[in-house]
Amino acid sequence: MARISKGSRLLLLGVLLVVIDQVIKILVKTHMTLGESIPVLGNWFQLLFVENKGMAFGMAWGGVVGKYMLTVFRLVLFGFLCWWISQLLKREKPVPTGVLVGLTLITAGALGNIFDCLFYGLIFSESTYTTVATLGSYAPFMQGKVVDMFYFPLWTWPDWVPGLGGHIFFEPVFNFADSCVTVGAFYLILFQWRFFAKD
Numbered sequence: 766m767a768r769i770s771k772g773s774r775l776l777l778l779g780v781l782l783v784v785i786d787q788v789i790k791i792l793v794k795t796h797m798t799l800g801e802s803i804p805v806l807g808n809w810f811q812l813l814f815v816e817n818k819g820m821a822f823g824m825a826w827g828g829v830v831g832k833y834m835l836t837v838f839r840l841v842l843f844g845f846l847c848w849w850i851s852q853l854l855k856r857e858k859p860v861p862t863g864v865l866v867g868l869t870l871i872t873a874g875a876l877g878n879i880f881d882c883l884f885y886g887l888i889f890s891e892s893t894y895t896t897v898a899t900l901g902s903y904a905p906f907m908q909g910k911v912v913d914m915f916y917f918p919l920w921t922w923p924d925w926v927p928g929l930g931g932h933i934f935f936e937p938v939f940n941f942a943d944s945c946v947t948v949g950a951f952y953l954i955l956f957q958w959r960f961f962a963k964d
Contacts, residue, residue: 772854775865779873786877786941790912794885795899799892802916810917815938816892816910829908836882836907843879846872864957870949877942878911885909913938 769777797803797814804811818832850868853860886904904910916938922929953961 771862771865772851775850775854775869778866779869779876782870782873782941782945783877783880786874786945787880789914789941790877790881793914794889794892794912795897797914798897799894809919810915812914813916813938814892815913817913818910832882833907836879839875839879839882843872843875846875861957861960864953864960867949867953867957870945870952874942874945874947874949877940877945881911882909883907885912911940913940913943915939915941915944 793812793814797812799814799816802811802813846868850865850872853865853868883906886909887902887906888900889898889903890901891903892898917935918933920934922932922934924930
């Protein structure tokens with residue numbers, strides 16, 4: 766039985782992560798109305814359906830043109846990450862598996878959100894606060910919105926805390942792809958920094 770190469774295993778991991786991300790997003794998009802919340806662990810962990818028009822944490826820049834530029838930038842970054850991983854796999858001296866897995870997590874997360882931007886506007890109808898999306902179209906190519914759903918409002922800061930009083934501890938709503946990018950990045954920074962410092 767032929768042994769699966771390290772590159773093939775990384776590719777399988779990346780594909781699996783993107784599939785998980787897209788399955789979650791499609792289920793949320795086609796079964797929840799915009800703003801709908803489903804408690805998972807009381808109020809500490811909720812599935813809250815929101816859509817992200819632009820960058821991280823819902824930031825937007827430059828309207829339609831800015832959205833095109835952002836999507837192109839994401840595609841270039843994704844291409845660079847794929848190229849970088851392929852170059853690391855070709856090295857004579859083996860690269861630590863953790864480095865390759867961390868970069869694969871970041872790359873898969875990037876692709877998951879890129880897919881939303883490229884195709885969701887063409888595949889689905891508009892999600893609203895009263896209707897669930899179906900097959901249809903709400904935006905042109907590269908103008909789709911990213912689906913977010915994980916919400917952890919762990920606690921609200923007491924009013925007496927300067928600058929934070931009354932605010933939720935962790936307000937951002939994010940998705941599985943965002944988690945892949947964040948986990949991959951933190952793993953590389955915390956446990957693989959020696960490789961990058963040396964490289």
